Amino acid sequence: MNTKSILALLPAVCLLAGCSNDTQSNAPSDLQSIQFSVNVPNAPRVPTTTETIKTFNTWAFADGKPYMSNVEVVKGENGLWGYSPTAYWPVDESLNFYSYSPALETTKPVTADSPDIADYMSPGDVDLLYGVNMDVNGKTDKQVHINFRHALSQIRFFIRKQPASISNRAIDVKISELKVVNVATTGSFNFPKETTSSTSTAKGEWVTTTDNGEIAVYANATADLGDEYAEYRNTGNIFAIPQTLTETEATAATYSGSYIRVLCKITDPATGVTLWPSASDPNYVNDLNGGYIVFPLVNDSNNNWELGNAYRYNLTIGIPSSTDRINFDVTVDEYQDFNDIPVEN
Template sequence: MMRKTNLFAVLTAVVALTFTACTNIEDVAMPEQKVLDFSVFANKNTRAAETGSTLKTDGKAFGVWGYSTFETVDTDVFLNQEVKYNGTTSAWEYSPLKYWDTRSSYEFYAYYPYKASGVTIDDNKNITVTDFTVEPLVANHVDLMLADKVTRLANAPVNQVTFNFNHLLSNINLSFKKDVGIAETKVTLKTVKIYGMSKKGTFVQSQVPEWAISDTDLVGASDSNLENLANDNVLDVATTVTFNDMLFIPQNTNSVKVDVTYNLGESGAEQPFTRTLDLSYDASDRTYNPAAWGQNQKITYNFIISANAIEFGDPTVEDWTTTIPDVEVPSIN
């Protein structure tokens, strides 16, 4: 690819509607140069772990590819450039700084979170994320996102370049409460474990984006100790205990299950119960379950714990029956 000699405008990125560009004293704006600022946010039409506000956390970073065209000359501006949020300065920073020429047109592509390897872009500007792996602990789950392409025409008015990120994973949530029929019974949720889904896959962007998942790397297939989501949660009728924002690779639910253990009764007199709940779809039995988890889709499974107490009815007493003749014993002398 031919290289152009023009300078490119300083690029800074922020997650806000108002912000300050980050420059240093050596940067000099030439007559045909303008400061280029980035703004990023997560698609507000979906609810997930990351939003425009949560992205503004120290150390979080996204990757950027950027290309410019001047007349017939194309130039690489950014090649998987890390742009990281600095909590001290409240700014998105990267190095080295770049400049742009207002006479050039631009295209920008971005993804989150940044990775030094394993994420590539092809000649058609489609991004591939190879062997993305879901972490074992839900607290460490990552909201993998891809931004819409941003373009700027040559000589166009300079304004913010806003990255609109969309979620590539499925947001799975579990919700538990007890049935009104056992309102007076104490229900303690002891353990909740979800397993049977693929934890590794490769995302390929195209006209129809798709995931190629591993059929062997399953959560729970070799894990000797699955994460217990519950922690002795006491259930109520009016409120729910929820386990939110579990971010998994989009896939079918053929093997997905949830193990639940809970106690009924007051402390010292609890009775334990264990249940395995099948989250797969079945046309004759479990039509309420989705057959697959979709990309950029939030799914909440609602569970209600019910019980039938062991009760005793009024006893009955059978009449006496004589089944043998009276016994004549010898006289007692």
């Protein structure tokens, strides 16, 4: 098995200016309303960008006490950000802002001055964003410039059958399911206590649970693999809780550790005869769909899904000239720039 580790942090893009769309105010003339602008790092196939983000929620704390409590901020048709009721800058105090998108019911202050996210269950298709602005003062900062960051890891899976040019034998491979197994799907997120500006390296931190969950990537369909890598994903699930992965080990009846599980059937293209699996194979499921093939998520140089990183797994399914065993190959591509990842349409 040939593996190598990956990943690149998401690059930042330029700020888009915005402000509150609250045009009427009964506040004293010497008070200034708190206004916002938003930036979201660019990334391929990510649902949320600076252009597409529509809402976010924010907490503001003054001297360790909530000043704005989980306020929803909405982008208007004119592209400006507004909220209600309007909040105003304190005269003599600075504010610490903790923002996130989309809205979460679980977000609440768990300490005197931080709204860390407890027990977040990732649905798989939601791009969770966070941004922090520390020590913001209305006398010098008329607008809160929020530089959001991606809180989750992005995982992508590209599969091919082993080409006949490599194995000297043509095969057909039909897949009907792809899942990631024995990974944490719930975790608690702690905001950094530093501004997440475009020049800052400040990151949040995840504390995961050990729920041994599954992420369905491809399901309730069938596809024939080709000789070239192609992405197979019909559930929309490309986001995962950042975490430490565990090595895969085979037991008498199943597998332990974190792994990719593909339900597939391998046949001879000329005769249609099933080459794998046989009914006696421990991974056999049924005659129609074949059996489970397991690919480890851990490789020699990487055993983590890091916050804000993207992972592309390349999976190859093939058989040698004899049919006594199946050869499986996994590589993980490394990219210096997140936008360099080739994505199939």
